[in-house]
Amino acid sequence: MKPVLSSLLCCALLLLSAPALAQAQTGTIHGTVTAAAINDPIPLVVVTASSPALQGERVVQTDAQGQYVLSGLPAGVYTLLFEHQDFRAKARQNLLLSEGGTLHVNVTLEVSTMEEIVVTSGPAPLIDLGAIGRGVSGFFERLAGSGNKGSQGGTTASGPPPSNTTPPHQAPPPPERTALPPQQPFADMYFKSYGVNPTIDTEEERFSTFSVDVDRASYALARSYLERGALPDEQAMRVEEFVNSFDYGYESDPESPFSVHVEGFPSPSRKGYHVVHIGLKAREVSRQQRKPSHLVFVIDVSGSMDLENRLGLVKQSLRLLVNELDERDRVSIAVYGTTAHTVLGPTRATEKRKLMAAIDSLESEGSTNAQAGIELGYTLASEHFLEGGINRVILCSDGVANNGITDADGIWQRVRGQAARGITLTTVGFGMGNYNDVLMERLAQVGEGNYAYVDQLEEARRLFVGNLAGTLQVVAKDVKLQLEFDRKAVARYRLVGYENRMLAKEQFSDDRVDAGEVGAGHAVTAIYEVKLREPTPSFATLRIRYKAPEGGDSRLVEKELPASILRPAYGRAAPPTRLSYVAAAFAEKLRGSYWVRPLTWSQLVSLWEEVGEPLHDRPDVAELGSLIRKAQTLDRRADRFEQLVPVSTMDFDRVPAIK
Known part of the structure; x- marks a missing residue:
């Protein structure tokens, strides 16, 4: 090349x-x-x-x-x-x-x-x-x-606007980050904003359709910022990845590919609205039932990775994973700096000493020829394709490329084509500063895999140990969700998050449209805000469309959402449901969403406290409370907004119809 x-x-x-x-x-x-x-x-x-x-x-x-x-x-x-x-x-x-x-x-x-x-x-x-x-x-x-x-x-x-009118809005700058804003503490962090979902009038559109997302990279990125004493970049905050970072205790349904868990309560931040929590749980696959795998690690060893929290953390993460694999599995390792080369060809996971020696030998060198590394990884996976097993390329990088990128269309075609063959791509991000979130997320999406960000060894443990089967084995492809709201029951609604996964309602039934993949035991949770009209037996119909892991025509699951799942108060909802709302509201606050401006940080802390036992004893839930308090001490945006327009004077319930 x-x-x-x-x-x-x-x-x-x-x-x-x-x-x-x-x-x-x-x-x-x-x-x-x-x-x-x-x-x-x-x-x-x-x-x-x-x-x-x-x-x-x-x-x-x-x-x-x-x-x-x-x-x-x-x-x-x-x-x-x-x-x-x-x-x-x-x-x-x-x-x-x-x-x-x-x-x-x-x-x-x-x-x-x-x-x-x-x-x-x-x-x-x-x-x-x-x-x-x-x-x-x-x-x-x-x-x-x-x-x-x-x-x-x-x-x-005709001509310019008259002098006694307010000038028209200036065109906003593109949300793509092209330069480091003065307030950002880490240089060259590349993110993309997908906006904030609006409130929709059901008279104009009663269908809400989106592709699922089981990633949690955005939450780990936010944690990495806050642990360093800085507010995260608003553009990096994807609400669904905060919500999907927590275990809500869903049980699998042995009679169905997905179990469905729904509950609602009056919104703490929007008067007259209800929060509706919708959770799906894919079928479990035990460690013994997991398919054999060939995992090809493509590791960025360029100069930008020469830090303990980058290449050092990659090596620690790989050691964790190798210890979880068994005689069914094979591992290959390729690296790229200025050029790409194979460190270790397909090796049985039982050869622990050989694998650990290869991992320990990894050293930083050269510039970043990302395309050469990805091409080599796919070549190894293709030449040693495991029929009937898991064939996955796992890219570990800070996502930055400064050498060898010659054809953007070519790399997407390559990734997409290999995914169609059954070789999927997982991307795992490392590092603060000089990090490309946009590229890492997009590669995983096109490669029909998942995207994770590892900021600490415990995150690697969750990814490669605690949820190994879900990380590796796909149980449902092209998973789409659609809610059809009953206009008699629901006046308006808003999907909280999933902005870059939105689909037109026609795309729900179109099997040519790509959507998200769900691994064994993975859970997907979505939060809606709905404004009810009058009591009815049910307020919406939930539809799930998915394909089997090997492809073929899609299948449909359909569930009525009964009004009986709506509780009379936040405190009457189950603790996991309350936790999901706190996670969503936290992400909304961090990205400066208009819809949670009436909700203060102190109120959010109180809502976290009301999640209650036994969840407060869980380390991840305790950590969430700590991060909310850290954000509260760092955030000065609310003060500036309050000076401009006191929140107490605004009517957040009086939202006109959106057509």
Whole structure:
């Protein structure tokens, strides 16, 4: 492979490279924005498109005829946010844009009324106090002073906005981290924001669909920051990975591939809403039943890994794993620095001394040729493929590449193609500073594996010892969840987290759409906030679609969610359910989510204390309480927001419909 020198950022964020995007045919979303009361076009509406397929966000404004055009968009699922100072913001979600396709999306905006605020995907905007309470008549009166009458008696704008209006929103910077902000204590930490899910009106969309995620890297990253006396980067906080970091004691159902556990209670932070906890547990596989494995470790030994909490911790983690393997298993080790080479070919796990000697021999050298290492790992796995067994490449790295990346599309095709053959990819991240969370998560997602971040030996023990079968053996592929809310029972809902796993409702039944993998005994938990209308026997239907590990057509599991699972108070819910809410609220606080601003750190500490026995005796739950208190001492964002807009003056329950 011919090495190519390029900037650290372009290489480290190879998944976002221009050549990869340029090869795909792009599409267009366009439409017209009008005022609901009089059907006149609204100029200067800020239209923001967000999607996991995009680098950052795309922002345009409507013209004098209220029209907007978003062109050059890659295929994907989009959310559009429409904002104007005199109108209620509105979002259109789950817009599926095919490759080279065109979507025509018209919207009507209603007049803004006092205190009605809506926040959709993307960081919560600051509230324009001067705009609150202004009506549509005032808007058109001001506009008339500088505009021309339209042919239908309406008004259109020409030239710059009049001086007595607030300037339109500036286009926000892309959420992709391209430079180190002054407040961040660790250099070259690469993260990507996927926004914050909005509250959805069931009259407009009653289906909520997403791919499962069993990763927990985000929680370990947050812990690593806080243990070093710093707040974590908001962009690194993925709520679902906090929630899925804890064991809620679900029991498996021997008669079903998944057991379902549901419970709810009134929300401590959103008046009039209920928190609904939905947990799934995959079938267990005992240590004796686990399939034989060939594990190929691809280890980054470049100069950036030459630290005890990087390569040193990798070696400690591998020793733990080797001790858990038995005569059924084989291990290969490949390393990469400036070049890639094999340290140890396929070796039976019973040859402990030989394996330990190979691990001890690992030393740091050279630059970071990540692609060469990954290619070599797949070559070893392919040449020694274990029929009917577990074939997995395990990448241990800080995720940074500065040499040898030549074709972004090529590496994704390679990873995806090998996953289709049955060779999956797990990524395990190490290190603070010079770390690429974006790349590590994306590689695992494309490689149909899981992503972990190891900040301490205990995390490695959990991954490679306590949950070895779940880490290695997949029991369900392409697992998707869908909730269909009963409009008679539920007025509005919000999925807390899973922003980068959202799917359009049509994709739920489409077996061509990739989704998450679930290992043996793995649990998946999702948290919803729902606003109820009237008592009904059930309030939603849960559907789970999945494929067998060997592939084939998907299968469907369907469960009614009865209203009887809704408890009258937080304290009446089971301790594990309370714990899941505390974990979710902690992540929401750390990422600065609008929806938990009424919830203070002191209140969150109290909620953690109310989780109660016997969970408080568990080390991981005790650690959660300690981390919440550390964040409380470090966070000054709430103080700044309170000075701008006192939370006590805001009505977080009066959220307008999102269409």
